[in-house]
């Protein structure tokens with residue numbers, strides 16, 4: 001987003017009541033909505049330090065914004081004072097990176113250091129020139145060193161290399177007193193743990209992050225899967241079997257992205273499930289292991305399914321074809337949970353999820369098992385260790401829709417999140433960056449048993465609560481759906 005007050009989700013620009021819209025004339029009087037009153041376009045670390053000290057001294061509502069892509073409005077804030085990191089660009093490639101203060105026997109590893117304003121598509125193109133892989137989002141313009149990082153962002157590579165935070169070797173952050181500190185396992189273990197999954201800006205402003213890099217595979221196998229049904233009854237059967245097939249496909253090492261369409265005779269899209277599944281160096285054997293459970297759903301009762309593989313020589317070839325940024329300038333609100341095999345194979349829970357899918361449609365913003373080696377070293381919800389994807393329900397509305405419709409849809413998604421809470425039980429959790437922005441049980445659903453430790457660290461590093469955002473650890477900023 002090339003303007004300090006522009007946001008991907010229009011709700012986080014306009015605020016809950018009506019505002020000027022994209023097509024409103026410039027002469028029309030507009031309210032401020034959730035857009036901060038003042039914004040510092042940071043072009044150096046010193047700019048950030050000065051702005052943080054100014055906000056601290058004058059007790060301002062400080063908002064940190066990078067791309068403005070947040071689904072929870074955490075980079076917005078009416079009457080706020082914002083630091084905008086978008087133009088802090090820079091990448092340094094290392095052949096042998098060793099974290100600060102590391103003992104002598106720690107060997108260096110290939111890595112890249114990114115400045116706060118870097119965005120994934122630029123990193124991917126540079127990585128391709130280096131013939132390396134960086135574990136990043138399936139998106140062009142999402143920031144590489146902001147909310148994706150602190151929220152525990154997922155990646156098409158997560159099955160092999162874990163979440164983004166599992167690849168972090170070091171982070172430089174500005175503290176509430178304006179100090180620049182380096183976080184890694186040899187400097188401050190608590191703070192380093194918290195910033196990797198603690199979410200939003202709660203644990204400091206990242207100026208640089210250093211991620212491990214990995215060698216390019218020989219090729220990328222992409223598998224297109226489609227399961228269609230023609231009635232709600234057969235759709236129920238198809239979706240129940242699809243959830244179980246996902247468990248098998250992810251066990252075979254595939255990650256990916258998918259959607260579930262309702263039966264809608266006016267829609268061009270068939271009712272059912274569609275996905276793209278990915279596996280670096282995937283071969284015929286792995287393809288059949290992943291595709292077989294979907295193909296078996298095919299029957300003479302009105303359910304059809306197909307799956308076929310495509311090969312892309314390099315990751316950058318895949319990126320150039322598939323990476324698009326959807327939902328830009330929309331009023332999207334989500335409700336989600338980390339999809340776990342224990343829920344999929346529980347017939348009652350499976351049926352309840354399928355009923356929700358048939359009623360509302362759904363998305364799988366991420367499909368895959370995450371390599372969780374060392375999971376306890378990061379602060380994300382423990383359910384990530386078991387999860388095979390992010391199941392997401394969503395809504396959208398026209399800018400000019402009546403207030404009542406907007407309010408109804410916001411509240412509907414809260415109700416859906418509560419229903420998911422009943423289905424997944426108290427240990428169920430979600431991916432915070434794709435969660436409901438008005439989640440009532442947010443501390444538990446976002447972090448589960450990790451919340452208490454996070455809050456303790458927050459209190460010790462930010463006792464005056466300078467770094468706040470909607471439903472961030474220790475915050476008093478809690479946006480309401482009403």
Ligand SMILES: Cc1cc2nc3c(=O)[nH]c(=O)nc-3n(C[C@H](O)[C@H](O)[C@H](O)COP(=O)(O)OP(=O)(O)OC[C@H]3O[C@@H](n4cnc5c(N)ncnc54)[C@H](O)[C@@H]3O)c2cc1C
Pocket residue numbers: 008063064065066067068069070071074075085116136137138139141142143144145146147148150151152153154155199200201202204205206207324325326327328433434469
């Ligand atoms: C089109 C699109 C595609 C997406 N694809 C994926 C995907 O493939 N995988 C995935 O995991 N997620 C994905 N997401 C979700 C994405 O990870 C979140 O929206 C994330 O919060 C965006 O972070 P940002 O820094 O770009 O955005 P912003 O809205 O600018 O910031 C988000 C949060 O991070 C904080 N923040 C920003 N910069 C800093 C900083 N330097 N230091 C500390 N805090 C900071 C902000 O205060 C805010 O709380 C996608 C989102 C969109 C809109």
